[in-house]
Amino acid sequence: MTSAAPKTGFSKNTKLKAALLQHKALSTSGLSERLFGMLFSGLVYPQIWEDPDVDMQAMELCEGHSIVTIGSGGCNALAYLSQSPKSIDVVDLNPHHIALNRLKLAAFRHLPSHGDVVRQFGKANIGSNSEGYDRFIAPNLDAQTRAYWSKRTIAGRRRISVFDRNIYRTGLLGRFIGAGHLLARLHGVKLQDIAKTRSMEEQRQFFDEKVAPLFDKPMIRWLTKRKSSLFGLGIPPRQYDELASLSDGNTIAPVLRRRLEKLACDFSLKDNYFAWQAFARRYPDASEGTLPDYLKPEYYDAIRKNADRVTVHHATFTELLASKPASSVDRYVLLDAQDWMSDVQINELWAQISRTATPDARVIFRTAAEKSVIEGRLSADIRAQWSYLEDRSLELNAKDRSAIYGGFHIYQRASA
Template sequence: MQKRINKLKDKIFSKVHSNNLIYNTCWEDSRIDRQLLNLNDTSEVVMITSAGCNALNYSLDNPKTINCIDVNPRQNSLLELKKASIKNGDFNLHFKMFGRGRYKNVDEYYQSKLKPLLPDYAIKFWDKKINKFNGRGTKKSFYFFGTSGNFAWLFKKYFDSKPGTHQLINRLLNCESLEEQKEAYFKLESKFMNKIILWLMNRHLTMMLLGVPRAQKDLILEKYPDAMVGYIKTNLRHVFTGIPIRDNYFWRLYLTGRYTKNCSPEYLKENNFEVLQNNIDGLKTHTTTISDFLKKNPGKYSHYVLLDHQDWLAYHLPEALYEEWELILNNSLPGTKILMRSAALKIDFFPEFIQERIEWKTEMTEKAHSFDRVGTYASTYLGIVK
């Protein structure tokens, strides 16, 4: 019976992820990534698209090419819209759309300036969805759309309904010291972790909408006896009491629905805009899997960024995991870097042929991971091909 239930959960997860925009922003800290990857003008990158923020941040390091791969065309459509906004060359409008998450004249702007720069599949998507940026209705921000965005909006509405919570959140986001942060966060923690939210966070549907598959949830449950709540509570305490919040644009966005010019991803900084324009043509999107991309585009790539999808492959499609790694290793040189994250504190599901070919930089990644501003993953891995 449980096997049938799990199979149904996985089917629903796949259905949701194949028919919706899941991620409206990236939830991996690219500041850490760029330190670990050390990209340069000879770098040829293969990575998962997600919302495209990190690919754009990587492009500031002048890599030769960045191949962004996602099985969900909606994720690639979002990156293509960001690329079009950069190519158009108006930083103020670029920031209104992707910094503030709204621009009241977006329909006209899209039709006249952005649409001509988009591939056909992205046009098909944005012809129907560009109104998500117009700031009208109850949500006001593009960042409250998509499955993870819908969840963020519900949380914001809930917190705003609680007396004093809105002011506490603003106070937390504007703290100048760790001592101030600790004081502000511990006043908020009971509101973040009340009975209603605790119940929601342990529901499979909630995790599915946030992009967490059952395999990752199971990895967390193995290590945390109080389930998802314990995992989240531990990570939030680290993020909000151990790392300065002044430039934590991840949580500012999630809690407010917008960035500020002083607290935003690097691709939304005005002094980086010209570099982005110069490098944007080196960033390509591909709607497929990593394995299929490598079959059709063999080469000796210098960097792979696999996010956390190894967790899912290991539990659901181990044969696909083996195939992907065989293709990665066959399309790498000695010294190629492979970056990934996991819900597990320690990955123990790689077969021997991978371990024989990869040197894991454990000490380096553990140190880097301790400065991660997001707090959604238990571990970070950097492997070097021997």
């Protein structure tokens, strides 16, 4: 399934801007929001930074479930297909993410084999990837998505040619990670050297001796005092304030240090492709570790078979739910979107979630800070319809390999 082409077109980002801008243009907060919106208007996430294995455990995802999820880089919705849900509605306000999601779905449907899919999305510097796109994928894309990937960049190359190089070094997040590597190099540290470690003990030693001291450097502490320094992570001003609330000082350097420590030390590199992207700026080879869930060979047949069950929408979560019948959705995946929202927006969203939820529905989301952002903000009548699975949330948050969030939260529809 594919959605109709969004009326605003891929060159517009009006919906995204409307969601971001909550203060007057000439106010300090308004200027920060507009700078973030300008940076966020291009491709942000070449891959999604939420752990799909944790998602599927939290949702207790089963065959026949109906899911609504935010798209981002598209990796997680594809992983969910391995469990043969009835349907997945993917929503996103960023038109570049819409194009990437549609591309990945078409690749699973039309590339000849699992190996071709892995070469397209899991390997860097494969010069023939754009040829595979032209032969197998492009003829099966809607006209708007095909036009997106055929468009020439300032350098004169088609957008699709990024897959001949390394798409994960592009986008807002890819450039931010690159800047982090450059900053570390200026202080004499090669972050990619963690890939040479052979045990979790060596990973810990690398972090303690090489990475942790960086957060005490004056330049890094100065940078992390500024909200704009984290825009490259996709962290808007409101989320920065949540992170700052976890620190005793006026810098979020200690918070970032703890998150990076979890990424580097809490999981074996062989099992954590997020760490490979952050430190080595690529996915591991077969001898080094595992690929993202959606690229694993054991998931391939189910994803390919079920790819037609996904519909991609250029819309807000609330807009999409408003078009659905009552009691029609089993699982909701909000990523960290609520960290951006006002109280009014959160209540409008949960009013639609509550209306469309089946009796055993679950909602999962992440937060920059540790606490759930909906507590104390939802109206009493909406909150009463949901039970917070706090112990399970804490358990799975500890297992989240992406490591960049403070909290992971699961809500279950309360018994009538």
